[in-house]
Amino acid sequence: MTWLAFAAFSAFAICCVAQFWLVERVASMLKARHPAIHRRVYGWRMGQRLYWFALFRRDRSLGDPELSCRTKDLQRLALLALGALAAFVVFASRAGL
Known part of the structure; x- marks a missing residue:
């Protein structure tokens, strides 16, 4: 069960790091186009x-359309991060961590 908690936390951490890149990308697109x-x-x-x-x-x-695609990606990544965090909490509590 602890490996599931580790996997969920790893997915959460990867999503968090990817969000930094995606936020920067959306910000640069906004700066250039709008x-x-x-x-x-x-x-x-x-x-x-x-x-x-x-x-x-x-x-x-x-x-x-490209900015809309990136903001939708940001939305999906945020939901994935929340799901991974919830899974980590469930698996960690069952493992007694």
Whole structure:
């Protein structure tokens, strides 16, 4: 059972690292293609604001299919990370960790 907890935590860690890359990619796309939106999102808590931007699919109104694809990828990766974290909690609690 501990190997399942390790696998779930590894999946969670990989998702977290991949999200850094994807957030940077979405931010650079916003900066290059939609500077007004980038200025609204840019700031101290840019990562959190980009997650809200992706979660509520505010990219649809921009008419940019590549940006919409990346924000959907960010949304999927965040859900996968939450699922992996939940699986880790379940497996770790059953293993007594």
